[in-house]
Amino acid sequence: QKEVEQDPGPLSVPEGAIVSLNCTYSNSAFQYFMWYRQYSRKGPELLMYTYSSGNKEDGRFTAQVDKSSKYISLFIRDSQPSDSATYLCAMTSNTGNQFYFGTGTSLTVIP
Amino acid sequence: NAGVMQNPRHLVRRRGQEARLRCSPMKGHSHVYWYRQLPEEGLKFMVYLQKENIIDESGMPKERFSAEFPKEGPSILRIQQVVRGDSAAYFCASSPSGPEQYFGPGTRLTVT
Numbered sequence: 336q337k338e339v340e341q342d343p344g345p346l347s348v349p350e351g352a353i354v355s356l357n358c359t360y361s362n363s364a365f366q367y368f369m370w371y372r373q374y375s376r377k378g379p380e381l382l383m384y385t386y387s388s389g390n391k392e393d394g395r396f397t398a399q400v401d402k403s404s405k406y407i408s409l410f411i412r413d414s415q416p417s418d419s420a421t422y423l424c425a426m427t428s429n430t431g432n433q434f435y436f437g438t439g440t441s442l443t444v445i446p
Numbered sequence: 447n448a449g450v451m452q453n454p455r456h457l458v459r460r461r462g463q464e465a466r467l468r469c470s471p472m473k474g475h476s477h478v479y480w481y482r483q484l485p486e487e488g489l490k491f492m493v494y495l496q497k498e499n500i501i502d503e504s505g506m507p508k509e510r511f512s513a514e515f516p517k518e519g520p521s522i523l524r525i526q527q528v529v530r531g532d533s534a535a536y537f538c539a540s541s542p543s544g545p546e547q548y549f550g551p552g553t554r555l556t557v558t
Contacts, residue, residue: 341488343486367544367545369545369547371549377551377552378450378537378539378549378550378551378552379489379537379539379549380549381546381547381548381549384545384546386545423488423489425489427545431544431545432494432501432502433491433494433502433504433505434479434491434545434547435491436481436488436489436490436491437488438486438487438488439488
């Protein structure tokens with residue numbers, strides 16, 4: 336079983352839609368949960384991170400963590416064509432020595 | 447403030463040659479991580495370094511791969527005697543501390 340599971344998609348939505356991206360994980364030691372956006376042939380860009388369970392909002396983006404279910408989500412409101420990219424979840428324990436990434440979900444927002 | 451810099455951006459090596467990948471972290475960042483990315487496989491952790499120290503190299507193959515982060519200069523990921531299976535995108539990320547990682551643009555290694 337992989338440490339982190341992420342549906343690769345592809346996911347295609349119309350402009351203005353709410354997008355939900357999800358990851359599950361198996362290691363209960365994970366405490367920090369990150370979301371990255373990666374455009375084709377570029378390096379990942381950190382969108383936001385959360386610690387432990389709960390919600391965090393930043394503009395059109397909301398991250399949720401449910402540690403009891405080992406399930407994290409990223410919601411994108413009012414999606415824009417510029418949001419079209421691959422979204423990667425990542426997580427690490429308190430020591431932060433190793434980071435585990437999902438395989439990424441490819442998102443296309445259609446104008 | 448310049449971001450994380452990696453060079454070269456593209457590197458072609460023949461089987462058996464050596465590949466040297468360089469990473470200059472963001473100013474003020476003393477933590478460097480190296481990852482390998484293959485299509486459909488996501489980012490795989492290789493090694494975590496702080497200045498002059500390897501903290502965790504558990505993701506790096508024992509043979510042919512080495513990494514360093516000297517007191518002065520960039521971090522280097524070195525692959526000796528490259529094979530076709532080493533072809534991938536290699537990313538480094540730097541961090542001031544904690545979970546925030548800032549990635550460079552990557553080096554795309556092709557082994558012919």
